[in-house]
Amino acid sequence: MSDRLRPLLVVAAVLVLVLGVVPAVLGAFDRSYLYQVANLALIFVLLAASMHLVTGVAGLLQLGHAAFYGVGAYTAALLTTEAGLSFGWTLPLAGLGAAFVAVLVALPTMRLVSIYFAVATLGIGQMLYLVMLNWVPVTKGPNGILVTSGLTLFGYDLSRPASAYFVVAVVTLASLWVIHRLSHSYYGNALRSLREDDQCADAMGLDTVRLKIESFAVSGFFAGIAGALWAHTAGYISPADFSFPQSILILAMVVVGGLGSLPGAVIGALVLILLPEVLRPVGDFRNIIVGGVLFFSILLMPKGIIGEVSALDLVRRQLGGAWRGEGTKAGSEVGWR
Amino acid sequence: MTTLLTINGATRRFGGLTAVDGVSTTVAKGELVGVIGPNGAGKTTLFNLISGFTPLSAGKVHFKGRRIDGQKPFRIARLGIGRTFQNLRIFPNMSVFDNVSVGAAGMLGVNAAGAVFGGKARSEAISRRAWAALEQVGLQGLAGELAANISYGRRKYLEIARALAMEPELIILDEPAAGLNDTETRELAAFIKRLHGDGMTVLLVEHDMGLVMGICERVVVLASGRKIADAAPEVVRKDAAVLEAYLGVEE
Numbered sequence: 406m407s408d409r410l411r412p413l414l415v416v417a418a419v420l421v422l423v424l425g426v427v428p429a430v431l432g433a434f435d436r437s438y439l440y441q442v443a444n445l446a447l448i449f450v451l452l453a454a455s456m457h458l459v460t461g462v463a464g465l466l467q468l469g470h471a472a473f474y475g476v477g478a479y480t481a482a483l484l485t486t487e488a489g490l491s492f493g494w495t496l497p498l499a500g501l502g503a504a505f506v507a508v509l510v511a512l513p514t515m516r517l518v519s520i521y522f523a524v525a526t527l528g529i530g531q532m533l534y535l536v537m538l539n540w541v542p543v544t545k546g547p548n549g550i551l552v553t554s555g556l557t558l559f560g561y562d563l564s565r566p567a568s569a570y571f572v573v574a575v576v577t578l579a580s581l582w583v584i585h586r587l588s589h590s591y592y593g594n595a596l597r598s599l600r601e602d603d604q605c606a607d608a609m610g611l612d613t614v615r616l617k618i619e620s621f622a623v624s625g626f627f628a629g630i631a632g633a634l635w636a637h638t639a640g641y642i643s644p645a646d647f648s649f650p651q652s653i654l655i656l657a658m659v660v661v662g663g664l665g666s667l668p669g670a671v672i673g674a675l676v677l678i679l680l681p682e683v684l685r686p687v688g689d690f691r692n693i694i695v696g697g698v699l700f701f702s703i704l705l706m707p708k709g710i711i712g713e714v715s716a717l718d719l720v721r722r723q724l725g726g727a728w729r730g731e732g733t734k735a736g737s738e739v740g741w742r
Numbered sequence: 743m744t745t746l747l748t749i750n751g752a753t754r755r756f757g758g759l760t761a762v763d764g765v766s767t768t769v770a771k772g773e774l775v776g777v778i779g780p781n782g783a784g785k786t787t788l789f790n791l792i793s794g795f796t797p798l799s800a801g802k803v804h805f806k807g808r809r810i811d812g813q814k815p816f817r818i819a820r821l822g823i824g825r826t827f828q829n830l831r832i833f834p835n836m837s838v839f840d841n842v843s844v845g846a847a848g849m850l851g852v853n854a855a856g857a858v859f860g861g862k863a864r865s866e867a868i869s870r871r872a873w874a875a876l877e878q879v880g881l882q883g884l885a886g887e888l889a890a891n892i893s894y895g896r897r898k899y900l901e902i903a904r905a906l907a908m909e910p911e912l913i914i915l916d917e918p919a920a921g922l923n924d925t926e927t928r929e930l931a932a933f934i935k936r937l938h939g940d941g942m943t944v945l946l947v948e949h950d951m952g953l954v955m956g957i958c959e960r961v962v963v964l965a966s967g968r969k970i971a972d973a974a975p976e977v978v979r980k981d982a983a984v985l986e987a988y989l990g991v992e993e
Contacts, residue, residue, distance in 0.1 A: 583858050591847045591868050592857035594836070598844040601833035608793060608827075610819035610848030610908060619854055665835075713835070714888060728869040739839035739885045740869045742862055 412724045423574050440566035442682050444638045447577040448631045449674040453658040454584045455627035457670035461659055462588050463620040464600025466523035469530020470655050473625040475537055475647025477503040477632025479544060482642055485555030492556050496633045503629025504622045511621040515614055530652055537644040549643030556637045569638050580627050588667050589720050590741045596620055661702050663709025666716030743770040746912055746943055751801035752791050761787040763967035769945055774938040776958035777947045783964040785947045786828055789916050793825050794818040824905030828916040832897055834890035838881055841889050841900055845907035846871035875907035895926050914945040919953050931957050
């Protein structure tokens with residue numbers, strides 16, 4: 406297959422699957438519960454992909470990711486219910502709001518290393534969660550916020566389950582494309598070098614502090630986008646949606662899928678959202694099965710379902726992003742175009 | 743000959759210990775200068791003072807006429823100083839090519855918006871530089887390998903290639919022969935000589951006297967943080983202070 410054709414086919418296959426096959430299947434069953442599951446799966450794909458960038462690629466263990474997801478969700482929900490803004494405004498503003506909070510958090514914490522940074526993000530995640538829970542005049546506290554309006558774009562009402570699914574799918578795919586370009590390029594290489602040895606990266610001329618803050622902000626931005634999608638499609642948000650266990654769930658998706666691997670993060674998210682749904686018939690026992698799957702998958706595949714090395718190799722060959730030195734044989738693609 | 747690097751009274755104190763004590767020297771464009779000294783003489787500290795990893799307690803460092811002490815390491819690197827580390831610091835979980843491309847990317851600049859929406863010009867410039875550096879050290883055949891999987895000797899060259907991909911004006915090598923056997927050390931000496939022959943300015947810290955004496959045009963000798971000699975190898979070899987520092991003096 407020609408090198409030019411293959412990437413187009415891969416992209417076309419993903420688009421047909423997400424925007425064609427899945428909605429067709431959902432339409433055939435036409436149950437709002439199934440649409441909700443599909444939306445949730447896509448939202449967590451985006452959350453895992455955004456955490457992949459900061460934790461997998463840049464190597465900053467982030468234990469408060471769900472809080473940025475929450476900042477995005479509350480921003481979107483409040484802008485809709487209080488200010489009457491529609492989706493075209495709430496979506497970017499939710500992303501920017503979360504990115505802004507991420508920068509505020511990053512500025513003092515970026516000089517911390519490894520486990521100390523992780524504990525700092527844990528604390529900040531908890532703080533943001535407690536703000537959502539206790540700032541009752543604004544967030545309505547534990548009662549949460551009912552979001553029944555706002556999913557309109559250029560005056561079109563997109564709140565029907567089928568059209569809402571398309572909104573979530575298109576936003577998720579576009580965000581994934583951006584995260585793909587960031588992780589699979591010289592930019593991603595630079596972030597990986599921070600993970601490997603940031604002092605050494607410094608000696609190569611990389612502004613390591615700026616890059617860390619930037620990756621944290623971009624990751625926060627997409628978590629905020631995911632939050633807006635959740636607020637507008639779930640119809641109701643409450644602090645529990647953005648608590649510590651959610652952060653750990655996202656982390657588990659990234660690790661089970663393969664730390665540093667974008668396809669892995671996507672697959673990890675799909676497995677951990679869809680598996681409990683598929684196992685619904687076995688009742689409460691399903692949680693034990695999900696735990697078992699987590700445990701054994703990490704025991705048997707410590708590098709994840711698709712480890713970083715295989716993921717990069719896959720992207721280089723299937724998406725044609727690789728560079729080939731003169732005089733080298735085919736199959737030795739390296740670097741990023 | 744134009745002076746590239748000027749070190750003027752560089753001093754670094756760690757608590758009560760003075761690791762580098764008033765060292766002054768210069769490196770001219772195109773020179774190959776060696777820094778030797780017994781263990782604990784302050785060689786690596788001197789390197790870290792130049793590259794900005796350790797701040798000076800006193801003194802000044804100029805590069806191309808600009809004062810560089812007090813600047814962050816990445817800014818000093820961008821002015822054109824590439825370095826390697828004493829204990830081999832590569833990026834183990836990245837491919838050989840990706841390792842080297844970081845050196846090029848650091849110099850050409852990375853930005854998120856450019857990576858997402860920009861054209862291919864930047865990535866191709868980075869790739870070309872990285873490939874050229876790999877060819878220079880002869881590692882192009884291993885470009886796709888994970889850096890952790892190649893042999894120790896090759897990793898040494900990988901680290902040098904990464905610094906070369908920065909296309910620096912001055913390269914500082916911190917004990918490149920550490921851990922290499924005699925044959926590998928000879929090969930490395932030939933390589934450094936070739937690099938210098940191609941016009942690179944090299945500052946070399948080395949424990950291995952033979953390597954430094956064999957290839958350097960000028961040798962700076964440190965002992966207990968002080969400069970005790972700064973001359974051609976054949977002069978340094980007969981210097982009384984140097985012999986005392988290395989062999990001890992007979993009572």
